[in-house]
Amino acid sequence: MSTVVLLLFTGLGLGALYFLVAAGLSLIYGLMGVLNFAHGAFLTLGAFTGWEIARRTGADSWWTFLLSLLVGAVAGAVFAAFTEFVLIRRLYRRHIEQVLITVGLSLAAVALFDGIWGTDAVFIQGPAWFKETTEILGARIPNDRFICIIAAVLVLLALVFFLKNTRYGMIIRAGVENRSMVTALGIDVRKAFTLVFTIGGAAAGLGGVLASHYFGYVSPLLGGSLLIFAFIVTVIGGLGSLTGAAIAAVAVAVLQQFANFYLGGTGDFVVVLALALVLLFRPSGLLGRTS
Amino acid sequence: MTATAQAGPILRIEGLNAHIAGQQVVEDVSFTVPATGITALLGRNGVGKTSTIKAIIGLIDRSGLVELDGVRVEKEPTYKIIRSGVGYVPEDREVFSKLTVAENLRLAERDAAPRRQLVEELFPDLLARSGQMAGTLSGGQQQMVSLARALLNTNKILLVDEPTKGLAPKIVAEVAETLAEAAKTVPILLVEQNLQVVRQLAAGAVVLSGGKVVHTGNALEFLDDDGLTQRLLGVSTEAVSHEASPHAEARHAAASQEKGAAL
Numbered sequence: 001m002s003t004v005v006l007l008l009f010t011g012l013g014l015g016a017l018y019f020l021v022a023a024g025l026s027l028i029y030g031l032m033g034v035l036n037f038a039h040g041a042f043l044t045l046g047a048f049t050g051w052e053i054a055r056r057t058g059a060d061s062w063w064t065f066l067l068s069l070l071v072g073a074v075a076g077a078v079f080a081a082f083t084e085f086v087l088i089r090r091l092y093r094r095h096i097e098q099v100l101i102t103v104g105l106s107l108a109a110v111a112l113f114d115g116i117w118g119t120d121a122v123f124i125q126g127p128a129w130f131k132e133t134t135e136i137l138g139a140r141i142p143n144d145r146f147i148c149i150i151a152a153v154l155v156l157l158a159l160v161f162f163l164k165n166t167r168y169g170m171i172i173r174a175g176v177e178n179r180s181m182v183t184a185l186g187i188d189v190r191k192a193f194t195l196v197f198t199i200g201g202a203a204a205g206l207g208g209v210l211a212s213h214y215f216g217y218v219s220p221l222l223g224g225s226l227l228i229f230a231f232i233v234t235v236i237g238g239l240g241s242l243t244g245a246a247i248a249a250v251a252v253a254v255l256q257q258f259a260n261f262y263l264g265g266t267g268d269f270v271v272v273l274a275l276a277l278v279l280l281f282r283p284s285g286l287l288g289r290t291s
Numbered sequence: 292m293t294a295t296a297q298a299g300p301i302l303r304i305e306g307l308n309a310h311i312a313g314q315q316v317v318e319d320v321s322f323t324v325p326a327t328g329i330t331a332l333l334g335r336n337g338v339g340k341t342s343t344i345k346a347i348i349g350l351i352d353r354s355g356l357v358e359l360d361g362v363r364v365e366k367e368p369t370y371k372i373i374r375s376g377v378g379y380v381p382e383d384r385e386v387f388s389k390l391t392v393a394e395n396l397r398l399a400e401r402d403a404a405p406r407r408q409l410v411e412e413l414f415p416d417l418l419a420r421s422g423q424m425a426g427t428l429s430g431g432q433q434q435m436v437s438l439a440r441a442l443l444n445t446n447k448i449l450l451v452d453e454p455t456k457g458l459a460p461k462i463v464a465e466v467a468e469t470l471a472e473a474a475k476t477v478p479i480l481l482v483e484q485n486l487q488v489v490r491q492l493a494a495g496a497v498v499l500s501g502g503k504v505v506h507t508g509n510a511l512e513f514l515d516d517d518g519l520t521q522r523l524l525g526v527s528t529e530a531v532s533h534e535a536s537p538h539a540e541a542r543h544a545a546a547s548q549e550k551g552a553a554l
Contacts, residue, residue: 174387
């Protein structure tokens with residue numbers, strides 16, 4: 001029983017990270033039709049800037065940790081807004097060029113991070129409580145899992161509130177459904193594009209700081225490794241669906257953890273299998289729009 | 292009604308060409324829409340009526356001149372053309388199905404003082420359904436949402452694309468009545484397959500064939516010419532009732548008077 005509980009919470013913690021990356025990816029694709037392969041770079045930049053803050057101001061303090069979350073989110077947001085404004089804006093409706101430029105940017109960003117912080121993984125220190133465990137039903141759960149879960153739930157609630165209760169949220173929901181009709185109502189949808197990129201980048205940057213604590217290190221390749229699973233989550237959840245991304249993130253991560261433990265380390269394979277099944281039997285994803 | 296900058300047409304299209312996925316769908320189309328009344332844009336299925344409407348507001352790639360109230364707008368993005376005073380009611384309604392009726396309407400509000408009261412008077416049913424998801428409405432109710440979105444703002448022209456498509460006869464009559472009411476304050480360019488509705492509402496007609504304009508003139512005179520409608524629209528207007536509505540009778544009388552005066 002304790003193993004199941006441990007795997008479940010570990011999966012939930014990992015699912016929280018997947019969600020923080022996939023939320024932005026899903027909204028960006030849903031609204032703009034942009035497959036953003038540079039999204040992992042937003043996460044990595046958030047992780048490194050968060051680590052820099054922690055390193056310079058005392059890594060074991062809660063205040064430092066909270067500050068690193070804030071700085072990581074801001075760094076991801078600024079990088080994402082810059083990417084949309086300078087690179088993507090000129091390429092709407094040109095999907096091949098979008099893929100090429102975002103793949104190129106992700107490679108260039110990794111090279112840049114290599115140059116600044118080196119190619120080796122940097123190990124992370126956090127508040128002492130993170131190293132401790134909390135016992136639930138006999139399982140000793142590492143505390144950092146709870147932080148990831150709480151952060152992801154707060155981000156989900158904030159995003160849902162924003163989408164449901166603000167005019168820009170309404171524009172984004174409408175744009176995900178029918179972008180050209182939004183412009184045909186006299187709305188400059190490009191502002192919503194920049195906003196969605198910024199929000200997605202902030203969530204990814206936040207996810208980067210949390211991922212560095214979850215895995216215990218930060219490296220230039222951190223974003224790329226999480227991005228693959230975030231794409232899978234986005235497709236399974238349904239492109240453009242935030243709730244779908246949340247459900248799929250938890251399902252994928254928990255499935256991955258259980259398969260790794262009970263099926264001899266086949267977690268990644270099982271996840272890809274799940275993706276194939278979804279694409280075969282429900283191509284629009286769990287909660288995606290039907291074409 | 293918005294004052295026009297000049298006494299001429301509210302909308303002038305000249306040499307309009309449009310492409311979808313590399314295929315030309317509108318070819319050198321030129322026509323004008325007067326500053327009052329309803330002008331019908333007619334033609335068989337697939338001749339480019341919807342594409343023409345979309346090209347006017349820049350929803351598809353196009354070239355040529357588009358002049359709204361004396362101001363050229365063809366270089367402007369869609370949202371700016373709409374903001375300069377165009378209300379668009381698309382084919383197939385295109386309401387946002389996952390937004391409520393109230394949200395669909397709020398999203399369309401672009402004036403500082405949107406005409407909510409007018410919309411509530413014209414569509415009282417929408418008020419009662421304001422919290423309902425638009426995707427769960429019937430086709431007729433969705434059309435009301437689509438029309439209401441355009442009527443919320445003060446426009447120089449309404450572009451209305453097949454508003455009666457797929458609707459029950461009773462709803463068609465309601466939609467036609469709403470358009471007649473709207474046309475008292477704003478000119479309308481109307482794409483419509485239902486010739487009974489065209490006869491009831493339209494003053495002028497522009498007929499497309501193969502992406503080109505092949506006829507322009509008085510709508511009733513066009514519909515009364517069975518040979519011409521048979522040739523250009525592929526339907527006989529003898530099937531369309533000549534039991535004219537008060538709108539049609541008045542327009543017919545006015546057209547005859549104008550002819551007499553001209554002679």
